[in-house]
Amino acid sequence: MRGRNPSSGNVEIKVHPRRADNTVHPGAALATPPPVESMSSPMSVNPAMGDFRPFKRWFPWLVPFFVVANVALFIIAMYMNNCPKQSNGASCVGSFLGRFSFQPLKENPLFGPSSSTLDKMGALEVNEVVHRHQAWRLISCIWLHAGVIHVLANMLSLIFIGIRLEQEFGFVRIGLLYVISGFGGSLLSALFIQSGISVGASGALFGLLGGMLSELLTNWTIYANKCAALLTLIVIIVINLAVGILPHVDNFAHIGGFISGFLLGFVFLIRPQFGWVSRRHSRPGYSAPLKSKHKPYQCVLWVVSLILLVAGMTTGLVLLLRGVNLNDHCSWCHYLSCVPTSKWSCKSQxxxxxxxxxxxxxxxxxxxxxxxxxxxxxxxxxxxxxxxxxxxxx
Structure with a gap:
């Protein structure tokens, strides 16, 4: 989840409990897509050679490390928070936990620390980024969470999605995909939501979903059951983005992370043609058809995606550091993060x-x-x- 003051759990949603006040905004928990292997199966049999797996399987260690790091930082945040000392007489939740007790629920309903503690630890706060040149907060905020509910929802999503991807593509590519997508989510959120603070990994989690979609598209020819896999993944993505139009959920972090991950998938998750792999693994005396490593459309997508990603992030960062609020240039964009109804209001308090x-x-x-x-x-x-x-x- 990604949150300004975290609050729930579908793939990270940034949560903004009351955007005008300094609450932590968490993200919603992602609906978990089916495992990569079950969504679509890469062809892995060459009749002349018998069964073999053409693509290396990696041992997943980085995603579990990310999970441990996020949980550890939440524990550290609770230790630094020390609710009994800073609550000014207000009753802390779980007072038997001592300094690890939670802030009063009216201040943080996610069972977590105060906004000021998260701010000290590196939460995304636009004023700090723009006027005090603390751009590092665009990265540090994705490792912080606003509460127990927030961190559990995000980490469960990361385990189900991230481990499968790391097994298929290795820790380097998935690690870069996760961190850069998280940065992209923070950047778009900061350009549109400039009050309060934001924490959570929802942008990075949506980046993994975006990467799964572009990986399926760019490696289309090597998968079986491709149409069913594509439809399933699109439905999951649409459901998670739809959750973001609820109040107190930062959908801009989701959208920014998803777009970043989608473009990065064409760059990092490209597969060589099956025929090229088969030739490399063929037995002596067997001559497989000569094929290039990648198809032309894969190369075109790689170049175009890299250009769009670099240009988009560079432009966004320049606009942010100049203090630009994109809501001033887009009168309807705020509906992407919250749609008012008779049941709730999207106005800042x-x-x-x-x-x-x-x-x-x-x-x-x-x-x-x-x-x-x-x-x-x-x-x-x-x-x-x-x-x-x-x-x-x-």
Missing amino acids: KVYCETTQIGNQLNMTCLSNGRSNIYSLSNTSSSEVQQLCSRLCS
Whole structure:
């Protein structure tokens, strides 16, 4: 899941509990697609040579390592959070856990740490990226989760999807696919949702789904049952993206991760032609038909996808660092992340604070919950004050 303050679990959805306040937005858990092998079977028999598997099978270790790393970072976040110390008298959930107890559910319904703790550990916060040049948050946020529910949903999805892919394509390609897709999801989310903080791996998980789709398309000729596999995968992707139009779910992270993974699949997950592989594994004295390693359409897709990916990410990063909000240039794009109905609203909840400043000391009080704090600031901008207010009221 990918979340601004995480909250649930279909392939990572970034979760934005109330976009205006500084809550953590998690992502939804992905509907798990069938294993790669069961979706479509690469032809693996050469009548002249007997049964053999033309493509190497890898031992999956990187995806399990990613799972352990995400869980470990969540435990560290809970240790640093220390709810009893920072709750200001509010009752923590699971107080018997001591400093590992969870924030009050009204602040974080996912059973996790506070927004301020996640922010300190590297959550995606657009103001920090733009004005303090902390672009590394676009990567660090995909390893953080807003709560127990958030991390479990995402890690289960990663196990079911990622391990099969790593067995088929190896740790290098799947590792790059995961991280770059997560970056792409964070980038698109930051360009459209610029309030609150965001954490979660939903963008990276959607990238794996996108890679599965492009892998099936670019290696079309070596698969059996291809139409059934394609239809199954498309249905799974559509269902997961549809979940993203619910409130408090960051669908931009899903869309950005999916597009990145889809393009990367044409680059990283390309297979050589079966005839070329068969010739390499043929027995002495047997001459298989001479074929090129890749088909022309595979080469064209490889080049076009790489160009689009590099150009898109470079342009997006430049726009983000210049402080561009893409909602100002697309009046309907916000519907991609939330569609209002009679049952819910997609409007951000406004927060208001009372401030007094003496020198570089800013005294701020949230009018909605009565919390107050003193900040040491110099050359304070209105956007920074609003971010502090949102954090104080979350």
